[in-house]
Amino acid sequence: MLAAVNISQLHKQFGNLHAVSGLDFEIPKGSFFGLLGPNGAGKSTLINIMAGLVRASSGSVSIMGYDVRHNWRQARQSLGVVPQELVVDPFFTVSEMLRLQAGYFGCKSSAWIEELLDILNLTDKANTNLHELSGGMKRRVLIAQALVHKPDVVVLDEPTAGVDVELRQVLWKFIKQLHQNGHTIVLTTHYLEEAEALCDKLAIIDNGKLVALDTKTALLARASDRFLCLNLNNSDISHLPHLIKSKVESFIDNQLVLRLDKAQDEIGSILESLLAVNIRFSDLHIKEASLEDVFISLTGKEKA
Amino acid sequence: MNWYGLYTLFGKEVWRFVKVGVQTILTPVITVLLYLLVFGSVLEEHVQVYPGISYIAFLVPGLIMMSVIQNAFSNSSSSLFQSKMTGSIVFMLLPPLSSGEFYLAFVGASVVRGLLVGLGVWVAALLFVTLPIYSFSILLIFAILGSGVLGALGVIASVWADKWDHISAFQNFAILPLTFLSGVFYRIENLPEFWEQLSYYNPFFYMIDGFRYGFFGISEVDVSISLMIVSVFFVVVSLICLWLLHIGYKIRN
Ligand SMILES: Nc1ncnc2c1ncn2[C@@H]1O[C@H](COP(=O)(O)OP(=O)(O)OP(=O)(O)O)[C@@H](O)[C@H]1O
Numbered sequence: 241m242l243a244a245v246n247i248s249q250l251h252k253q254f255g256n257l258h259a260v261s262g263l264d265f266e267i268p269k270g271s272f273f274g275l276l277g278p279n280g281a282g283k284s285t286l287i288n289i290m291a292g293l294v295r296a297s298s299g300s301v302s303i304m305g306y307d308v309r310h311n312w313r314q315a316r317q318s319l320g321v322v323p324q325e326l327v328v329d330p331f332f333t334v335s336e337m338l339r340l341q342a343g344y345f346g347c348k349s350s351a352w353i354e355e356l357l358d359i360l361n362l363t364d365k366a367n368t369n370l371h372e373l374s375g376g377m378k379r380r381v382l383i384a385q386a387l388v389h390k391p392d393v394v395v396l397d398e399p400t401a402g403v404d405v406e407l408r409q410v411l412w413k414f415i416k417q418l419h420q421n422g423h424t425i426v427l428t429t430h431y432l433e434e435a436e437a438l439c440d441k442l443a444i445i446d447n448g449k450l451v452a453l454d455t456k457t458a459l460l461a462r463a464s465d466r467f468l469c470l471n472l473n474n475s476d477i478s479h480l481p482h483l484i485k486s487k488v489e490s491f492i493d494n495q496l497v498l499r500l501d502k503a504q505d506e507i508g509s510i511l512e513s514l515l516a517v518n519i520r521f522s523d524l525h526i527k528e529a530s531l532e533d534v535f536i537s538l539t540g541k542e543k544a
Numbered sequence: 545m546n547w548y549g550l551y552t553l554f555g556k557e558v559w560r561f562v563k564v565g566v567q568t569i570l571t572p573v574i575t576v577l578l579y580l581l582v583f584g585s586v587l588e589e590h591v592q593v594y595p596g597i598s599y600i601a602f603l604v605p606g607l608i609m610m611s612v613i614q615n616a617f618s619n620s621s622s623s624l625f626q627s628k629m630t631g632s633i634v635f636m637l638l639p640p641l642s643s644g645e646f647y648l649a650f651v652g653a654s655v656v657r658g659l660l661v662g663l664g665v666w667v668a669a670l671l672f673v674t675l676p677i678y679s680f681s682i683l684l685i686f687a688i689l690g691s692g693v694l695g696a697l698g699v700i701a702s703v704w705a706d707k708w709d710h711i712s713a714f715q716n717f718a719i720l721p722l723t724f725l726s727g728v729f730y731r732i733e734n735l736p737e738f739w740e741q742l743s744y745y746n747p748f749f750y751m752i753d754g755f756r757y758g759f760f761g762i763s764e765v766d767v768s769i770s771l772m773i774v775s776v777f778f779v780v781v782s783l784i785c786l787w788l789l790h791i792g793y794k795i796r797n
């Protein structure tokens with residue numbers, strides 16, 4: 241099956257800086273794809289190359305089989321991009337802007353625009369000038385603008401940055417709906433819980449290179465560790481056995497968290513050795529590694 | 545060709561200046577009225593131009609053309625540069641619009657603004673003088689070519705500029721001197737030899753001279769030569785503009 245996005249031997253240099261360095265992977269049709277990586281990893285640069293906003297130094301990208309350089313018209317028609325920065329044209333109102341944007345793509349129908357305004361709760365702001373909108377509303381307008389031509393592939397570059405909890409829920413629901421309607425979604429985010437909750441396939445890039453590409457399940461299974469959390473009756477852990485001391489992840493408010501190797505550490509024997517030195521606990525649970533843990537182990541960085 | 549996209553972008557550019565019509569059409573017309581009031585009445589008795597043509601009648605076509613080209617420049621340059629600064633230019637870069645379509649939309653809107661301002665100045669100048677019309681098509685051709693050249697220069701300037709200072713430098717150090725030294729206010733024949741010769745290298749001179757021919761049927765150089773020079777200038781400036789847009793100079797990077 242043809243991929244929604246095909247990235248092949250892609251390089252981009254800004255002077256001496258290698259922002260994208262040999263990326264080579266596919267984004268399958270119909271997937272909900274997470275593009276993760278620390279600040280400056282090259283995510284936005286990759287998106288800009290996909291959108292034709294930046295030209296690659298070498299390599300190629302195609303969208304729905306259309307090369308972004310040679311078949312740029314079809315490629316751009318197949319792609320909707322929500323840019324990372326909150327940019328608006330202060331000259332127009334929300335609905336004027338959406339009609340213009342649709343027109344650039346050759347779309348004349350206004351029914352879809354009305355529908356977009358409705359779904360994104362913008363109807364009562366339709367005649368408001370763009371520069372009078374709050375940040376969250378601007379974000380919604382940007383999303384609507386990216387969808388005016390019903391693109392097959394929708395790319396959202398950090399759509400939930402600086403967005404309040406309520407709007408985030410609205411956006412999640414909306415993006416999930418888009419995905420169910422058959423759009424391929426490409427999402428970048430620094431909220432790894434968000435990627436974990438939404439995406440089915442993930443790429444992690446760092447320094448312009450791919451460090452992981454897998455389904456979410458497989459990626460999570462890559463974590464070699466998990467966490468055993470114990471609520472102790474006692475705040476004294478000075479007499480922990482030596483072997484266990486080395487596994488302590490944290491000890492806060494009587495909660496002891498041990499990092500255990502999935503393959504080697506047996507929970508039963510750990511608990512036995514704790515009981516042996518008379519450490520009692522009232523409760524326990526096991527926390528599987530999150531995407532964040534996998535991310536940190538792959539990029540060596542604390543924050544996505 | 546993405547015709548509907550081109551039509552939409554062109555429409556947007558026209559709509560933009562019509563929305564602030566007081567500033568984009570009325571203000572230039574009033575400026576010209578002031579010029580007419582000051583120069584026309586002060587210089588009327590002192591400057592000899594063509595026999596049988598009053599100075600103020602000579603002046604008006606020059607002022608019309610000057611307004612046409614200045615406004616054509618400021619239309620494309622201010623609109624495109626503002627989009628570049630706010631970043632909203634991405635909305636025009638993401639859709640399937642070619643560099644040719646982009647050029648046509650921006651330059652086309654500049655021509656419309658130029659023609660509207662020119663028309664406004666002409667009507668306002670009726671307060672002072674009623675001009676004969678020797679050839680309406682010559683008038684139109686020069687007005688369109690002149691505003692086309694300046695519209696394209698406006699695109700070039702805004703693509704190249706990194707800050708507003710650069711745009712005003714372009715305006716104040718290139719366009720303004722070239723228009724003032726192009727025979728808007730005088731016949732270059734009356735200039736000292738050196739300045740007269742230099743004026744023949746100023747493409748703006750041919751725009752003004754050819755345009756004036758459209759009213760009176762007389763000019764300093766043969767109108768077909770002016771037409772040829774202005775056309776070549778238009779083609780050269782347009783090619784540079786299209787090439788910069790095509791390689792995405794400073795805007796697709
Ligand atoms: N136009 C440009 N000129 C020069 N360098 C650039 C340009 N755009 C991006 N870069 C550099 O390329 C690198 C990758 O930037 P990019 O914006 O792609 O990162 P990112 O992964 O999107 O980061 P973030 O999570 O912060 O948005 C950075 O080091 C950045 O400084």
Ligand SMILES: [Mg+2]
Pocket residue numbers: 283284285324397
């Ligand atoms: Mg980014």
